[in-house]
Amino acid sequence: MTHIGIWSIRDDGPRRAAKASISLERHLEDWIEKDPDLLQTGLTIVGRQVHLSGVKVDLLAVTPQGQWACIELKPGPLYRETLAQALDYASLVTNLPGEDLIACCNRLDDEKRRTVESMVEQEAESPREIVVMVVGTTVDPGLDRIVQFLSGGYRVPITTTTFDVFRTDDGTQLLVRETVESAQDIGPSPRRRYSVEAIQLLAADRGGRPIFDEALAVGSTLGLYARPWATCVTLNPPFKRNMTLVYLQPAANNGLTIGYSTENLTSLYPLTDEDIAQTIGQTENWATADEQGARQFLGQLRELMSRAETGRQEP
Numbered sequence: 001m002t003h004i005g006i007w008s009i010r011d012d013g014p015r016r017a018a019k020a021s022i023s024l025e026r027h028l029e030d031w032i033e034k035d036p037d038l039l040q041t042g043l044t045i046v047g048r049q050v051h052l053s054g055v056k057v058d059l060l061a062v063t064p065q066g067q068w069a070c071i072e073l074k075p076g077p078l079y080r081e082t083l084a085q086a087l088d089y090a091s092l093v094t095n096l097p098g099e100d101l102i103a104c105c106n107r108l109d110d111e112k113r114r115t116v117e118s119m120v121e122q123e124a125e126s127p128r129e130i131v132v133m134v135v136g137t138t139v140d141p142g143l144d145r146i147v148q149f150l151s152g153g154y155r156v157p158i159t160t161t162t163f164d165v166f167r168t169d170d171g172t173q174l175l176v177r178e179t180v181e182s183a184q185d186i187g188p189s190p191r192r193r194y195s196v197e198a199i200q201l202l203a204a205d206r207g208g209r210p211i212f213d214e215a216l217a218v219g220s221t222l223g224l225y226a227r228p229w230a231t232c233v234t235l236n237p238p239f240k241r242n243m244t245l246v247y248l249q250p251a252a253n254n255g256l257t258i259g260y261s262t263e264n265l266t267s268l269y270p271l272t273d274e275d276i277a278q279t280i281g282q283t284e285n286w287a288t289a290d291e292q293g294a295r296q297f298l299g300q301l302r303e304l305m306s307r308a309e310t311g312r313q314e315p
Contacts, residue, residue: 004176006166017166020173028135028163029058029073031175033107036061038177039133039161042247042259043069046105046112052092060093060105064247064259066119066230067129067157068093068101074136078160080143082134087156090130098123111251111288118202118231131157138162139180147180196228203250211294212250218298219246222305232257237268246301256294258287260301269308279304 007014029048036043040063047060059071070093072086093101098120102108105116134143139160150156161179168174196216203212216233219226224235224245232249236242245268247259262276280300289297 004164004178006174006176008168015169017168017174020165020167028075032059032071032073032135038163038175039071039135039179040069040159041244041261041263044112044115046107046116048107050104050106052089052096052104055089055092057089057093061133062115062119063131064229064232064234064244064249065129066122066232067131068119069131069133071133071135074134076136077138077140078134078136078143078162079140080146082136083132083143083146083158086132086134090132094128094130111257114206114252115231115249122230131159133159133161135161135163137164196226196233199228199231199233199250202231206250206252208250208252208254208256211254211256211291212248215248215256215294215298218302219248222302240268243268251288254291255288256291258289258294258297265304265308269305271304271308275307276304279307 006017008017032038033045033048036045039061042064043061044063045059045061047057050057050060057070058073059069061069061071063069070086070089072082072089074082096104102113102116102120105112108116139162143160147158147160151158159179159181161177163178164176166174166176200209200212203209216226219235222235223238225238225241227234227236227241227244232247234244235246235248236244243264244261245264246261247257249257251257260276260280262273265271265276266273280297
């Protein structure tokens with residue numbers, strides 16, 4: 001069992017934050033819909049309380065890798081029954097006809113609709129991929145054993161996320177997250193074939209091929225590996241190809257949807273959160289930029305990676 005403690009650093013030394021009494025049951029679903037990065041960077045919520053064959057999926061989302069995510073939320077501990085429930089929902093999503101699945105998505109704007117429609121179109125050539133996410137306050141050991149069994153032996157991608165709330169002396173409330181991605185290194189199914197060329201065609205269809213190609217060229221100049229997914233390309237370090245630094249997704253009107261991972265940048269390069277904030281800003285969640293904004297980001301990325309290289313060379 002994991003025990004989490006939070007301390008604030010004061011002049012007179014560390015001071016432990018107390019557990020807060022706020023009800024996660026009332027707030028967690030709202031918070032995740034408002035900021036899906038609470039679960040995963042680049043996650044997009046496309047449905048809430050989605051009705052499927054007499055049951056309701058708490059949240060339905062798509063990942064940057066072009067997978068559908070079934071998210072089950074509990075206000076308390078996560079037990080084996082929680083996972084069984086989420087797997088049942090995933091089986092329903094897997095077998096639902098594409099048009100019916102799109103119709104179930106009740107949180108679509110124009111950009112999200114284009115994304116899910118593109119995913120459904122590609123499913124004509126390759127199987128639909130589903131990930132399961134269960135969210136609560138703690139993880140029961142029985143559930144943890146089943147997660148390891150399914151992900152390790154049967155390649156079922158399952159993520160468990162737990163949250164807790166603490167309160168500092170000045171009344172500030174802190175939301176603390178712990179995430180275990182049991183299948184994070186598995187990647188897409190061998191049956192599915194992604195390619196950079198396919199994403200370039202998607203960019204051309206959306207009117208954003210020039211800036212998308214320019215972004216790929218910048219990534220190549222920086223020595224980053226372009227890893228294609230269903231509707232986007234991620235730029236990853238050549239020495240750690242399964243860890244994403246930057247997300248690039250073609251957008252309409254010659255635009256580009258961009259995101260990046262501060263956590264991965266700071267863990268893999270001699271960079272700090274302050275370095276990233278000063279160079280790029282705070283845009284970890286996906287943000288769509290026009291051509292000018294995208295070029296500005298690419299210039300900032302060059303500057304950031306140059307700073308990282310300088311830090312690597314310093315004794």
